[in-house]
Amino acid sequence: MEEGKITEYNSVSSLKLQGKGGFRATSFIFGLLGLENMGFVAVMVSFGLYFSFVMGFDLSGSANTLTNLMGSTFLLSILGGFISDTYINRFHTVLIFGPFEIIAFALITIQAHYKSLQPVCLEPNCISGKKAIFFYASLCCFALGGGGVKGALPALGADQFDQKDPKEAKALGRYFNLLMFSSVIGGAFGVTFVVYVSTVNAWWKGFLISLVSVTLGFIFFALGKPFFRLQQPAGSPLTRIFQVIVVAINNGKLQLPENSEELYEISEKESDSSQPKLAHTKQFRFLDKAAIHPKTGEPTAWTVCTVTQVEEVKVLTRMLPIIASTIIMNTCMAQLQTFSVAQGYRMNRFIKKFEVPAPSVPAIPLIIMCILIPIYDMVFVPFARKITKHPSGITQLQRVGVGLVLSIVSMAVAALVEIKRKHHSLKDPLHPIHLAWLGFQYSIFGIADMFTLVGLLEFFYKEAPVGMRSLSTSFTWISISLGFFLSSVLVDIINSVTKKRAPSKKGWLVGLDLDQNNLHLFYWFLAILSGLNFLNYLYWASWYKYKTDENVDPKTKPNLGDSIGLSKSVSVSGVPLLKPSESAVAMPTINESSNGPTEEANENSAAANRG
Structure with missing residues (x-):
């Protein structure tokens, strides 16, 4: 950067x-x-x-x-x-x-x-x-x-x-x-x-x-x-959405891996630390095909998408019925x-x-x-x-x-x-x-x-x-x-x-x-x-399933089931009208900044550029 x-x-x-x-x-x-x-x-x-x-x-x-x-x-x-x-x-x-x-x-x-x-x-x-x-x-x-x-x-x-x-x-x-x-x-x-x-x-x-x-x-x-x-x-959000849709369609005939950890994701060193990675969810599995790593050639934006990018599209897709329900x-x-x-x-x-x-x-x-x-x-x-x-x-x-x-x-x-x-x-x-x-x-x-x-x-x-x-x-x-x-x-x-x-x-x-x-x-x-x-x-x-970030410290992450007697499911939705979202409860400890890159990220980026 x-x-x-x-x-x-x-x-x-x-x-x-x-x-x-x-x-x-x-x-x-x-x-x-x-x-x-x-x-x-x-x-x-x-x-x-x-x-x-x-x-x-x-x-x-x-x-x-x-x-x-x-x-x-x-x-x-x-x-x-x-x-x-x-x-x-x-x-x-x-x-x-x-x-x-x-x-x-x-x-x-x-x-x-x-x-x-x-x-x-x-x-x-x-x-x-x-x-x-x-x-x-x-x-x-x-x-x-x-x-x-x-x-x-x-x-x-x-x-x-x-x-x-x-x-x-x-x-x-x-x-x-x-x-x-x-x-x-x-x-x-x-x-x-x-x-x-x-x-x-x-x-x-x-x-x-x-x-x-x-x-x-x-x-x-x-x-x-x-x-x-x-x-x-941060650039056109529509481009990121279209990339997921196009790659998922192109990979439509491919089989999803049994282990979701095999899906493509950028490592911490390669990624922008200010952008939190989103945990994989099982809804809209078809979109997961956009994160299947190509067997040949280097990955590009239009041949493979990260799990986080796919989850972003899933989040927006999950929002659509909520929008429609308030019209x-x-x-x-x-x-x-x-x-x-x-x-x-x-x-x-x-x-x-x-x-x-x-x-x-x-x-x-x-x-x-x-x-x-x-x-x-x-x-x-x-x-x-x-x-x-x-x-x-x-x-x-x-x-x-x-x-x-x-x-x-x-x-x-x-x-x-x-x-x-x-x-x-x-x-x-x-x-x-x-x-x-x-x-x-x-x-x-x-x-x-x-x-x-x-x-x-x-x-x-x-x-x-x-x-x-x-x-x-x-x-x-x-x-x-x-x-x-x-x-x-x-x-x-x-x-x-x-x-x-x-x-x-x-x-x-x-x-x-x-x-x-x-x-x-x-x-x-x-x-x-x-x-x-x-x-x-x-x-x-x-x-609806609330989004969850991967960058949550397990030591500080509160246990919903213990604190208020609810289910301990990781992706809390349950009945959202009765259950609070885990992402919201854990918000203070989520390693996310809504205000741009941190100084540490800037220093790492500058060091990489000098290298």
Whole structure:
């Protein structure tokens, strides 16, 4: 390894002496996330009504446009994750995509301010011509900028903690909780103050506040560069994946050795000591054929792969069912940001003489989460940690499972509330029920999101190979993205099917009048679908095997069976909703650095180069 390639690295210990990393560095990430999310969430919850009343969309058109925008934003996080893993470090990736988000807010503000840029519609969904180009250009910049930032930012913050250090291993779990907390704080301010300005004063004024907030957030973030532990990208993770697949296919006719130790692996002297070797697992045995050593010729990247490289692909493959099992929950979340806001518009929104803007309804779960996240982090996690010996208190898959159960409850409650709202509105339209009724479904789902989102981010970061952590954490956003896209598809399918089947020949979700729709049936449908999805998740969570490193000191490695009375299986999955992962328990002693090569590795490399 050449010295020029490791100039941005330092050993963890020397970085600590220089004051790099830790919560001092992540405070700049929390600041950016709070300010950026204040604008992001305010715009997202406002767009439902803005698209209907200003841009001329009907109810389903507005909902689908919003969910497609959200889906595209989260989907493009994969681009930010890939670039930061392959070409540019995570810090600079954020700064590259940030300006696109700023431009988007500027374009949205300009179009909301000038009537000449807004459509005059005699029928729904009439926007066209230059106005449509201006409108969709702002949405494209919004998706590209917001998605790229989300793809790199969480992993950058997690890089500031050394998983070899027991204290920093615990701090990593707290980091993800604080990441959620800062996001919630910003979002709560956005859906109260900023949304109030948008709906009561003028749309463009609220969007302008969001523009200023996001711009200040990126400026503040840029000032934190001296405090970050920056990692150089490790090369294209896709190339490593394709190599395993191609070599496994080419070796398809070869027989696997009976002893897995005969599979190809680079020795300690030849390998980069900063990259931990992964232990062989028995799942996906076909991929093991990529590690069969060729009988003739020298091994090359496209003729044989190491066991570690094969296991990296296995890890990513095992993650796919987990991603798929959380999509339905995010489809439910999409409804709370579209149809539930429309519900709030048809309800009594007065608190004494103050009228609450309908898009401010999501403030209810955000405020509750502002209270619960510190309690969870400071009370529940230390208590659970004493019982489970897990640095995060409970495993990430357990946390996700709790969130999925709560999302089912939330949709069932949403259906009951809509039944009550619709019945009362048809009976006495001049005196609708109070907005506070929506607080039940929002609060339950807010708690569900607190468990699931943080659990997924931490799960994908810890389980991912070192060189794929941005890409892997993007899987969380991909799940959200697919959830929003699925929401649009389900709305269209439900409308199409019910239009043919219903006696009225009208779809469940057609038009702007909720009293003439059957939104409650749609919520019941999502509750049932979520229940089936949870059973699917239980199966895959039980099947999942956590990755384990070979570089674990057997003297210091804790015995799960002795410590908490569980099975002593080496590759712990058992039932992950009941059992903690061995890799997580043993994390403090794993000889892994998430912060680049150590000084010892640098010295060995330099000595080899001199030799």
